[in-house]
Amino acid sequence: MAIPSSGNPAAAGGEPTGWTAAGHGAQAGAGLPLPRQRQAPPDGPRQDYLDAFAEDDDLFTFRRSASARPPDPYAAVTDWNTAPAPAVPSGPGDGAPPSGGPAQTGGGRGRTFTGIAAAAVTTVLAVVVAGQVADGPGGADAQAQSATDQVREVRDPASRGDDRETPAEASGAEQPTYEQKMERKYALGATFAGSGKFDAIPGIDKAPGRGQKITYRVDVEQGLGLDGELFAEAVQKTLNDNRSWAHNGARTFERVHSGRVDFVITLASPGTTADWCARSGLDTTVDNVSCDSAATERVMINAYRWAQGAETYGDRIHAYRQMLINHEIGHRLGHGHVTCDKDGDLAPVMQQQTKFVDHDGIDCRPNPWPYPKG
Incomplete structure (x- = not known):
C-alpha cells in the first residue's frame, strides 16, 4: 500500500530538520488534541518554556498543526500471554548406568573423567557461541566480548542484558533497581536489522497529573x-x-496497551528504525539516529542508541536515554531543532545531541530536559 510521506528530504547527517505530516494540536495545557505539525502557532512559544533557559532567547521553534491522522495501520500487537516453549528434557543423570546396569562407584578415575568432560563442554560452548555471535543482535560490537565471557553468559544468565529470569531472581535475591538498570549499557549491533514485528508492552501506567492527557503505547x-x-x-x-513535557502540569502522559492512542513510541533495531523513518522521508542511517516518523503513528527510538548511547554523553547512559525520549517526543509535540548559542550553556533538549554538543566554536553542556530547572 502507498505510504504517506511528508515530502521533505531528510536533513544532512541523518536526522530530520523539517516536518510536514498531518496531525492535530494545541498549546501546552490548553486541553486540546495533541499537536503533530511543526509550524509556529500564532501566539508563539510559552513564556515559561523560554524561561527554563535564562540566557537563551529563541530555544524552540513551534509549528502549526493540522487535521488528525487515521490510526496506525501497521500496529501489530501480538499475544504477550503466550507461554514459552517447554524446555527440552535432559538425558540421564551423571553416572547413570547404561541398559539398567549397576552404577559405578566413585573414584579417582571417575572424577578425572568428569573433569575432562566439563572442560570439553566449556570449550564446545565457547566455540559455538563465538561462531554465532556475529549473526545475533549484538553484531560486530558483541564480537569484542571474549568467547569465555560469552560462555559465562550462557551458564550464568545474570550476566545477560535481557529480561529473562535469572537464578538470583528465582531465589529471591535482591534485584537491581531501576536506576541501576538505566545506568548499564547493553550489547546490540550498530547494523542489526530485526524482524520488523512488534510486541506491545502489556499493562497501563495511569496519567499522574491533571493537565492535558496524552495517551501512548509502547511497542518493542x-x-x-x-x-x-x-x-x-x-x-x-x-x-x-x-x-520534561509535563512541566508545571501542562500535560500528563498515560501508557495503555491497546485502543486508539496519540502516538506509539517504538524501540526498534537500526534497520527497522530506518525503514519506518523513511516512510516520512527521513534518513536515519548516516549517524544511526532515531526519529519521529510524523507521517505515521510511530516515534522511533533506535535500539542501538538506547543500548549503547553516544560519544557526546560518554558513560552518562541514563541521562542520554532521557534526552533521547524527550527529544523525539518533542518533535511529536511540534518542536524543531535548535542549538546552544553561548559557551557553557546547557544544550537545549531539541539540539541534535546524539551528533554533537559543541558546535561552531561554542562549548555547550549535555542536557536531557526541556525544562532543566524543574
Missing part, C-alpha cells in the same frame, strides 16, 4: 534481547517528570 521489536518493560518504565517516568 521482537528479537532485540532488551528489557522492554524497563524501556516502558523509562518513557513513563521521563515524560511525567516536571523537567
Whole structure:
C-alpha cells in the first residue's frame, strides 16, 4: 500500500530538520488534541518554556498543526500471554548406568573423567557461541566480548542484558533497581536489522497529573534481547517528570496497551528504525539516529542508541536515554531543532545531541530536559 510521506528530504547527517505530516494540536495545557505539525502557532512559544533557559532567547521553534491522522495501520500487537516453549528434557543423570546396569562407584578415575568432560563442554560452548555471535543482535560490537565471557553468559544468565529470569531472581535475591538498570549499557549491533514485528508492552501506567492527557503505547521489536518493560518504565517516568513535557502540569502522559492512542513510541533495531523513518522521508542511517516518523503513528527510538548511547554523553547512559525520549517526543509535540548559542550553556533538549554538543566554536553542556530547572 502507498505510504504517506511528508515530502521533505531528510536533513544532512541523518536526522530530520523539517516536518510536514498531518496531525492535530494545541498549546501546552490548553486541553486540546495533541499537536503533530511543526509550524509556529500564532501566539508563539510559552513564556515559561523560554524561561527554563535564562540566557537563551529563541530555544524552540513551534509549528502549526493540522487535521488528525487515521490510526496506525501497521500496529501489530501480538499475544504477550503466550507461554514459552517447554524446555527440552535432559538425558540421564551423571553416572547413570547404561541398559539398567549397576552404577559405578566413585573414584579417582571417575572424577578425572568428569573433569575432562566439563572442560570439553566449556570449550564446545565457547566455540559455538563465538561462531554465532556475529549473526545475533549484538553484531560486530558483541564480537569484542571474549568467547569465555560469552560462555559465562550462557551458564550464568545474570550476566545477560535481557529480561529473562535469572537464578538470583528465582531465589529471591535482591534485584537491581531501576536506576541501576538505566545506568548499564547493553550489547546490540550498530547494523542489526530485526524482524520488523512488534510486541506491545502489556499493562497501563495511569496519567499522574491533571493537565492535558496524552495517551501512548509502547511497542518493542521482537528479537532485540532488551528489557522492554524497563524501556516502558523509562518513557513513563521521563515524560511525567516536571523537567520534561509535563512541566508545571501542562500535560500528563498515560501508557495503555491497546485502543486508539496519540502516538506509539517504538524501540526498534537500526534497520527497522530506518525503514519506518523513511516512510516520512527521513534518513536515519548516516549517524544511526532515531526519529519521529510524523507521517505515521510511530516515534522511533533506535535500539542501538538506547543500548549503547553516544560519544557526546560518554558513560552518562541514563541521562542520554532521557534526552533521547524527550527529544523525539518533542518533535511529536511540534518542536524543531535548535542549538546552544553561548559557551557553557546547557544544550537545549531539541539540539541534535546524539551528533554533537559543541558546535561552531561554542562549548555547550549535555542536557536531557526541556525544562532543566524543574
